[in-house]
Amino acid sequence: MMTSVIRTLSLVLLSISGALILTGIARATVVITGSSNNMDYQVSLVAQNLSVPWGMAFISPNQLLITQRHGEAVILDTAGNNRIQVKGLPDVAAAGQGGLLDVVAEPGYQQSNDWLYFTYSKMLGDQAVTVLARGKLKQDTLIQWQELLVADSATTSYRHFGSRIAFDQQGHLFFSVGDRGERPNGQDLTTHAGSILRLNMDGTVPTDNPFVSQPNALPEIWSYGHRNPQGLAYDRGNTRLWAIEHGPRGGDEINLIEKGSNYGWPVTSHGKEYWGPLSVGEATEKEGIVSPRKVYIPSIAPGSLLHYTGEAFPGWRGDLFAGALKLEHINRISLGKNGDVLSEERLLSPLKERIRALLQSPEGWIYFTTDSGNLYLISPKP
Structure with a gap:
């Protein structure tokens, strides 16, 4: 009888332990606690020794695929105690701000048959471009790799690639491309640089895009006048797209993205010039240009954007969260x-x-990564 009880207790303890590992709590170390909007939270360190972890996506309830800017990706369990190298990635131009960048799982993702979408920089001759591609994950290997769009954005600069992905849940994806360090690109509709693009999930162009029928304009463009949008988030409840982008020296912007709209760069800017005699923008506002919903002076240097919809923190529902680099x-x-x-x-x-x-x-x-190579988790404080 006693042996049976001990065996039963052992099974219960193993079950509890397994549940903790699956939910990502085991082995994570609490490093900070705090309170926001009358809610207590804790921040746990889940994993270390990643290499500039730039993007991440859930490929199962307990597994993250994390891109690393130098060109590799890993599958990491949410307990942080197991990581697998991903095979089948393309060669990337890992220099400056370029490399392997964003990854997003398609809506309703099922690992057996659905797509993972990636952005990265690659070389075309002696110039670098931003690329949107997708592949399917079979165990630890990406198969059926497809380049959906090699953005018309080639320069010898290794900065301002963008490059985030968001889905509108209506069969479209949005994809941001920075001005690639050449300011006039922001107002030039013959290049993808300095724009947010809208595509069908297979990379084709939606027929209702704003510039489909306009001569001397690329049909993939949804909005333009952007400097370097490194955060995109789609608010499904209100069917609207948000972007956050880097200003020059001050003047980071949060923009509500509207079809066919001009967001001003480099004609308007809330930032300052890095050197003279060049100028950043002739004004902060101008007719025909959409003004930002929020400006940051000094710059926070935004690297991401999240629209929060979860149940764990009801006081945060509907809020935007941005990762600040600087x-x-x-x-x-x-x-x-x-x-x-x-x-x-x-x-x-x-x-x-x-x-x-x-x-x-x-x-x-909320999981978040840092340039130091850490993965953290924000969860309710018990």
Whole structure:
């Protein structure tokens, strides 16, 4: 009888232990606790020794695929105690701000048959371009690799590649491309640089894109006048797209992206010139140019954007979260019904980390990566 009881207790303990590992709590070390909007949270260090982890996507409830800017990717369990190298990735131009960048799983992703979408930089001759591609994951290998769009964005510069992906849940994807370090590209509709693009999931051009029928304009362009949008987030409840982008010296912007609209760069800017006698923008506002919903002076250097919809933190639902690189925090933006910015909160500054990617988990927790190579988790404090 006693042996049976001990065996039963052992099985229960093993079951509990396994559940903790599957939910990503085991082995994670709590490094910070805090409170926001009357909710207590804790921040746990899940994994270390990644190499500039630029993007991440859930490929199962308990597994993340994480891209690393130098050109490799890993599959990491959410407990942080097992990682597998991903095979089948293309060669990338890993220099400056370029390399293997974003990864997003298609809506309703099932690992057996669905697509993972990637952005990265690659060389065309002696110039670099931003690329959108997709592949299917079979165990640890990407197969059926397809380059959907090699952006018309070639320069010898290794900066301002963009490059984030968002889905509108209506069969389209959005894909951001920076101005590639050449300012006039922002107002030039004959290049993809300095634009946010809209494609069908297979890479074809939707017939209702704004410039499909316009001569001397690329049909993939959805909006233009962007400097370097490194955060995209789609608000499904309100069917609207948000972007956050780097200003020059000050003047980072949050924009509500509208079809066919011009967001001003380099004609308008809230930032300052790096050197003279060149000028950044002739004004902060101008007729025909959409003004940002929020401007950051000084720059926070945004590296990502998340629209939070989870149940774990009800006081954050509908808010935007941006990872700040230069000012080393997570920036929480509370929005009104019409997309007006109501307030801003700066979270996790004591970590002193350049925060790169943000991702909401199925539980409504928030995972984030840092340029130092760490993976962290924000979860409710027990």
